[in-house]
Amino acid sequence: MAEAPDEVEQPDARPRVSGTERMTSFSDGVFAIVITLLVLDLRVPEYHRGELLADLLDEGASYLAFVVSFIYIGVLWLNHHALLRLVRATTLALSWINLAILFGAVIIPFPTAVLASAFTHGDTDDQRAGVALYALAAALMSAPWLVFFGYLRRHPELLGRGVSPEHVRTQRLRPVTGLVLYGLSGLLGWFVNPVLGLIGIIVMIAYHAVTSEGLRRRVGRR
Amino acid sequence: MAEAPDEVEQPDARPRVSGTERMTSFSDGVFAIVITLLVLDLRVPEYHRGELLADLLDEGASYLAFVVSFIYIGVLWLNHHALLRLVRATTLALSWINLAILFGAVIIPFPTAVLASAFTHGDTDDQRAGVALYALAAALMSAPWLVFFGYLRRHPELLGRGVSPEHVRTQRLRPVTGLVLYGLSGLLGWFVNPVLGLIGIIVMIAYHAVTSEGLRRRVGRR
Amino acid sequence: MAEAPDEVEQPDARPRVSGTERMTSFSDGVFAIVITLLVLDLRVPEYHRGELLADLLDEGASYLAFVVSFIYIGVLWLNHHALLRLVRATTLALSWINLAILFGAVIIPFPTAVLASAFTHGDTDDQRAGVALYALAAALMSAPWLVFFGYLRRHPELLGRGVSPEHVRTQRLRPVTGLVLYGLSGLLGWFVNPVLGLIGIIVMIAYHAVTSEGLRRRVGRR
């Protein structure tokens, strides 16, 4: 029975599993690219001679959106890093769930650009749309993480050594929190005040940044 | 005879072969980049103050094209992953065939943007052109996969351990199906109805997504 | 106690540490992408038929800015390479400090484009703004390097074998020099003459290119 080193043989009735090495490097590549592509939305403004500085200063909202999204993708990468350390092997279904997680990361530059544009050139209605779109994207982005944890619970044979199913169940709390609170931030931004919604989003990103440590420590204890 | 670890010595009359490690990581890099670059075609629409939301909603076709192409590149990556697991070494010719496969993946954002533009801003004629271009690109993209399998059949010494030549012959069915059915989708879109052609394309992408599992299971059985 | 190979077990009271492999490859990816994205700001000028050559020659400042920033990112990559060789493990805090270093690199195409635009289309005021922005970005970019070295001094357990804390203290001199001298170049460009400020920036980049060797030789001696 000759097998490539990243293969784990399975009885025919169960889905075929393989190692996570290429999934990891592909995901890392995607995160590295998307965090770098954000800069393409920082453009030199159209300016009249002598007014470059003033026009640059008008773009403050773009810089803030850039910084927030850079941190957000950094958070996602660190969390994804911790996520893949839970598993020792992948199946086709898990690869697709992972692609759905990457989809959420890849799309970030678009709501970022919309948000920046709304706060630079738009009125309050546009800002409400921009905040709601960003929050919607962030909330939906939590869904495949939930599915990932759910799949792992049903397939404990994919878990890394020393990772208990109870641990995986605990971890589901974080994407649920994300789904609910990003959603609430969007509603707040849409129905109450776009700036309040934006603050809600920033608080959530900070929460995920801090708890990515928590997730990793728990993994380590097992 | 000192050889780098990824070298396999060959008699002079046969083409020189080398390991697939750099080809794999280069290909993974290309797939990761192209799946991320798709987002650059989601642009903030030019809008009048207060009309951002309405203008965003008008871009529905762009979002659909983005999602379809994201899934398509995901499918290609998974299939390419399975493809490179068939081989244990490469030659210059096989490297060029692989570059032709990557060419097909790299080009996807262009027909995607054309398709999105045709369904957002164009009339039926433009939509027919957009669907036909996408289908043409997808059909032609199947050709180097066929050549890859054909080359492997003539050079069984490049096959990984446990991969039989019969298995490779079976695999040729999938790019042939792609060539024929993407071609038919294009003809359907051009001569009958662009929406029908588009549905044909989407069905084909779904078919390839599902059968990438089949391909991998067969590899595993050997 | 089962641990993935890139894990180092720690008592619970100290921050959890892990290997630097994924941090290294993620950072390399970011540097490779940003050094390549620079070319996107070299655009074909809008030209009337027959005037392409003349219009290309007018863009001289863009080419100079491209070359300077390419070398700058090359310098940063070489220095970052040397930096990560000092450590054998990372913590969540160090990962964030590293992300701040990458933030500095990722942002470079933006001040580069502003600088190129100011010297191509702007007046002296615009050039002063462009030089000051580039120098400000370069000076601020030095800050997370300082923090990185400071963190390493407080966590000698993260240092690679053969790297002494005294060596780390010596290395702090270089980002301090950068912070001060890029700042002075910016002030020179803003208050005296933009071309002088630009020369100051270029001299600093050359200094960092030369001393990246110095940094590496010192590491080797231990």
Place this chain on the structure above:
Amino acid sequence: MAEAPDEVEQPDARPRVSGTERMTSFSDGVFAIVITLLVLDLRVPEYHRGELLADLLDEGASYLAFVVSFIYIGVLWLNHHALLRLVRATTLALSWINLAILFGAVIIPFPTAVLASAFTHGDTDDQRAGVALYALAAALMSAPWLVFFGYLRRHPELLGRGVSPEHVRTQRLRPVTGLVLYGLSGLLGWFVNPVLGLIGIIVMIAYHAVTSEGLRRRVGRR
């Protein structure tokens, strides 16, 4: 004497050397990105409703330029692959020479876009400028390869096992050929006929594609 595994200790008087692993993966990343970024210059033309197809067909020169540059970067990657297999270690100077080689690759999308624009929208003068720029870029790109081989000849201690200095001397012929013949193609395109110059460039790229096998076979014989 504790050394990281990719370090080779050297007496202080000689330049410090280190392994080529990160240089290889960084270079692969750059080639993967630049070959993928080419597609960004394939843009949906501005079109009136119902004229998409006609406007797409007018862009034939862009597609040709895209294909030629894709093959060109593929050639460069394969040659670079063979180049790095000659060396077992790098120094700071060799890293900078390698960055100069990458500079040549990274810049390709720019002369490609100029060339495509000249043949789509320009007159004969513009085409002469486009061909001359592309040939100039290609000729200058050969220079750092020459320097690379020259440096290796003076530092035989960096050569991989089984690579003889005579072999390195032989390899210098190819960049010399490139420097001369791309230069001649540019002169031909500028003074005689832009289409002839373009044909000269395409022939040269084909020559390098074919001889990349030659280079590799010679390496294998040692």
